[in-house]
Amino acid sequence: MSNKFDYRLKMVEYAKLYSISSAAKEFRTTRKTVRKWLYRYEELGLEGLKDKPRSPKHIPHKMPKEYEDKIEDLRKRHKNRWGAIRLKQRYSLTPSHTAIHRVIKQKGLIEKKKKRWKRRKDLRELKAKYKAFEKGEIDVKDLSDIYHYWPFMRGLGLPRYEYTYRELSLGASFLAYADENNSTYASLFAKYIAEHLKSYGIELATIEYQTDNGSEFIGNVNKRINRLSAFEKTLKEYKIHHGRIPPRASYLQGDVETFHRIVEDELYDIESYKSHTEFLGKAYAYLLYFNYIRENRWRDNKSPLQLLKEKAPHLNKGMLNLPPIRLEALLIEEGKGGYHVPGSVLVD
Numbered sequence: 609m610s611n612k613f614d615y616r617l618k619m620v621e622y623a624k625l626y627s628i629s630s631a632a633k634e635f636r637t638t639r640k641t642v643r644k645w646l647y648r649y650e651e652l653g654l655e656g657l658k659d660k661p662r663s664p665k666h667i668p669h670k671m672p673k674e675y676e677d678k679i680e681d682l683r684k685r686h687k688n689r690w691g692a693i694r695l696k697q698r699y700s701l702t703p704s705h706t707a708i709h710r711v712i713k714q715k716g717l718i719e720k721k722k723k724r725w726k727r728r729k730d731l732r733e734l735k736a737k738y739k740a741f742e743k744g745e746i747d748v749k750d751l752s753d754i755y756h757y758w759p760f761m762r763g764l765g766l767p768r769y770e771y772t773y774r775e776l777s778l779g780a781s782f783l784a785y786a787d788e789n790n791s792t793y794a795s796l797f798a799k800y801i802a803e804h805l806k807s808y809g810i811e812l813a814t815i816e817y818q819t820d821n822g823s824e825f826i827g828n829v830n831k832r833i834n835r836l837s838a839f840e841k842t843l844k845e846y847k848i849h850h851g852r853i854p855p856r857a858s859y860l861q862g863d864v865e866t867f868h869r870i871v872e873d874e875l876y877d878i879e880s881y882k883s884h885t886e887f888l889g890k891a892y893a894y895l896l897y898f899n900y901i902r903e904n905r906w907r908d909n910k911s912p913l914q915l916l917k918e919k920a921p922h923l924n925k926g927m928l929n930l931p932p933i934r935l936e937a938l939l940i941e942e943g944k945g946g947y948h949v950p951g952s953v954l955v956d
Contacts, residue, residue: 612659613657613658615635616645616649616657617649617654617657618635619631619634619635619637619642619645620642620645620646620649620657622634622635623642623646624646628642628643628646645657671703671707671711675701675702675703675711676711676715678701679695679701679703679708679711679712679715680711680712680715680717682695682699683695683712683715683717684717688717688718688719691709691712692705692706692708692709692712693705695708696708738776738777739777739919739920740775740777740778740915740916740919740920740923741775741777741778741805741810741815741927742776742777742814742815742816743775743776743777743815743816743818743851744773744774744775744776744801744815744816744817744818745773745774745776745817745818745819745861745863745864746771746772746773746774746794746797746798746801746817746818746819746825746864747772747774747819747820747861747864747865747868748769748770748771748772748789748794748822748824749769749770749772749868749871749872750768750769750789751766751767751768751769751770751876752768754872754876754877755877756876756877756878757876757877760880760881760887764881764882764883764884764887765884766785766881766884766887767785767786767787767934768786768787768788768789769785769786769787769788769789769793770783770784770785770868770871771783771784771785771786771793771794771797771935772864772867772868773797773801773817773864774863774864774866774867775912776863777915777919778907778912778915778916778919778928779863779904779907779912779915780898780899780912780916780928781864781867781871781895781898781899782800782801782804782895782930782932783871783891783895783932784796784797784800784932784933784934784935784938785888785891785932785933785934785935786934786935786936787936789824790823790824791823791824791825791827791837791838791839792838792939793824793935793939794824794825794837794838794839795837795838795839795841795842796935796938796939796942797935798817798839798842798843798846798848799842799846800930800933800935800938801817801930802842802846802848804927804930805927806846808923808924808926808927809923810927812846812847812848813847813848815848815849816848816849816850816851817843817848817849817850817851818850818851818852818853818860818861819839819850819851819852819853819861820852820853820858820861821852821853821855823837824837824839825837825839825840825850825852826839826840826852827839827840870898871894871898874894875890875891875894888931888932888933888934891932892931892932895930895931895932896929898912899911899912899913899928899929900912900913900925900928900929901913912928913925913928916928
């Protein structure tokens with residue numbers, strides 16, 4: 609017997625022995641409540657003191673089971689991401705969106721939204737499972753809004769844009785620079801990275817470059833025909849998979865964005881330059897430090913080099929050494945019919 613049952617039994621026995629008013633006062637409830645349970649007890653005995661199901665025996669507008677099964681199937685098909693309104697609109701479902709939501713809720717198809725720390729933890733665990741250079745993020749950083757760097761950019765003609773590649777398994781990074789942000793330079797940067805990885809035995813068909821949906825990567829977002837951008841053509845040429853993050857999911861580019869913050873704090877905000885050559889030299893020195901020495905506390909306080917030795921000891925550590933270049937110089941080499949980047953790229 610439950611505590612509720614015992615409580616009600618004592619209350620009706622007290623009411624029978626004394627009065628309804630006395631029982632209400634003794635058990636700190638209303639006379640209406642005492643009267644209800646006393647009436648049920650007199651009509652049904654001990655059975656009357658049990659809770660009755662609140663659900664109606666007949667629901668005239670109850671949704672047919674086949675509708676519920678269809679909603680459940682559609683919800684699972686879209687990995688529990690599509691809501692009731694979108695499902696109703698997309699598949700012209702007859703029930704109201706509130707009824708559809710009720711079915712989704714009753715079927716247990718509503719996933720609790722993850723906390724930010726949990727989402728970041730899951731991402732770290734996923735990245736740890738990647739093979740070395742299996743997946744990398746590419747993005748472009750505008751350097752013109754960095755207070756300390758801007759005078760050197762204007763006075764020495766230093767580049768405005770940083771093209772960045774961040775490898776997800778090791779955390780290694782590569783850079784290149786240009787005065788413009790467009791698909792031509794993005795494609796040259798993609799090729800520069802691809803040729804470097806290829807020279808160290810990485811099978812390009814097994815890797816992925818992930819980007820956002822910027823025009824430098826996918827071309828004109830309003831294009832009416834299915835025309836590949838220069839960046840997409842390069843990836844297709846090298847058989848590299850192009851992963852695009854969904855809109856408003858910038859956290860999926862978190863690694864390369866984190867590097868942008870770090871390199872701003874540790875390079876652009878503190879270094880001064882006397883020439884373009886010195887700028888590229890200091891950027892190169894910083895990359896060597898970042899890839900070979902700097903420990904990452906989010907990766908068990910290990911540097912990219914240490915992780916490379918653990919995950920892929922067969923790979924040459926020299927693959928973490930890729931000089932930052934001016935993509936304009938690479939464009940000139942492309943125009944001459946070659947690809948190899950000459951040593952003059954790193955000097956004025």
